[in-house]
Amino acid sequence: MTKKNGLRTGLARRTFLTALGAVGVMPLLSTYAKASGPRVIVVGAGFGGATCAKYIKMLDPGIDVTLIERSDSYTTCPFSNLVLGGLRSFDSIVHSYQALKSHWGINLIHDTAAAVDGQARTVTLGSGPTLPYDRLILSPGIELLWNAIPGYDEAAAEIMPHGWKAGPQTLLLQKQLAAIEDGALIVIAAPDNPYRCPPAPYERASMMAHHLKMSGKSRVKIMILDAKDKFTKQDLFLQAWPRFYPGVIEWVSGSQGGEVTAVDPKSMTVTAKAGSFKAALANIVPPQSAGQIAIQAGVAKIDGWCEIEPWAMESKNVPGIHVIGDACMPGAMPKSGFAANSQAKNCAAAVAALVRNRKPTEPVFMNTCYSTIAPNYAVSVVEVFRAATNGVIAVVMGSGGQSPMNVPDSFRSAEYDYAQGWYDSTMQEMFG
Ligand code: FAD
Secondary structure, three states: OOHHHHHHHHHHHHHHHOOOOOHHHHHHHHHHHHOOOOEEEEEOOOHHHHHHHHHHHHHOOOOEEEEEEOOOEEEOOOOHHHHHHOOOOOHHHEEEOHHHHHOOOOEEEEOOEEEEEOOOOEEEEOOOOEEEOOEEEEOOOEEEOOOOOOOOOOOHHHOOOOOOOOOHHHHHHHHHHHHOOOOOEEEEEEOOOOOOOOOHHHHHHHHHHHHHHHOOOOOOEEEEEEOOOOOOOHHHHHHHHHHHOOOOEEEEOHHHOOOEEEEEOOOOEEEEOOEEEEOOEEEEOOOEEEOHHHHHOOOEOOOOOEOEEOOOOEEOOOOOEEEOHHHEOOOOOOOOHHHHHHHHHHHHHHHHHHOOOOOOOOOEEEEEEEEEEEOOEEEEEEEEEEEOOOOOEEEOOOOOEEOOOOOOHHHHHHHHHHHHHHHHHHHHHHHO
């Protein structure tokens, strides 16, 4: 650590030591004050942050790693659609942070990172204290842009759930789905790119349709109002829907007027360019940006997402801040949990090198997105990515690809098993 950093650290230490009125975080803060190694702070303990914090500790236990997360447990968006379909219990997608605290020696602080000062290299907690860092990793996920669709704000989301942050919203959707009457209309509003998990609206329609099939409600219709003209794995979804859910799911593309322009939760009306629809259940997925703390830290661009250089996932705007997961705009990589986990491991290796004054090695990234369409029937898209010479992350041409069309059911059933295996092993990797 440089002398300048040492001075800055000393000042910031005094700042947070005067704020120790925050009783819950006091023991952790005194550990923080005593740290001897380089200090890394990670904000957000989801797919990106939890993985990154754990890998830094695994690579170099001498680095002092502090993980700031506002929630006491983590509920995954992956497989939340399967909860709606009745293929998973809600409890099976809720995970404890206990092992990260007790086994890996990470200082886990349950608080909100309220402000980042990229010049002074400090993070201020919602409860008051200010913590200095040598390197900061932001993985705060997404912010939902309220009122980007006129009428859709936080209050409206309690009537027309988004279900795009798993937890109470998932349970609300599940309750509304169970209560729906036969012959009613469900509307799903899918946003334009970029957004969290491109295939998830279509997997959600499939899982809702499966639930209705199992409940004997064969006359309910699901209409997907889409701002886009095409979506990932489109031919695979469009081939499977008539087979498993004949006449149930209708997709209205952007050029057919699918873009939703307003909602009215009082009358349960969803208005798109194609017309107005009265829905019994309206699942509105609004446009999104990087999580608020990334915006506050000054690492987001005007479009709301954070540009990074690919070798260390370091912000192009503010040195010393790395952005991973949904909040970053990593060239060709989609916003998925798999991608966030892959970025997290590369970022951990790079940061562990940088704080010891070593050069990071060249990263290779991977993504696989599984989508479940019916029980024992899943499809996927797989890609490998590398840092391109123009400073973005690019697909390695010819790597991976989408599941083929027209294969025997045993192929889809194997992909369904791979999806379960991916989920279980990733949860173990993040939280075990
Ligand atoms: P998150 O996992 O959202 O983690 C962010 C964390 O930061 C949260 O725990 C939050 O509480 C915390 N946080 C935010 N701001 C602060 C702050 N200021 N202070 C303290 N804490 C803060 N991906 C897949 O790979 N496979 C799938 O099958 C899949 N299915 C999906 C299905 C649905 C319905 C949806 C919506 C998404 C799905 N995804 C899937 C995408 C996946 O959920 C995201 O890409 C992934 O969660 C991104 O990880 P992250 O670390 O960027 O953000």
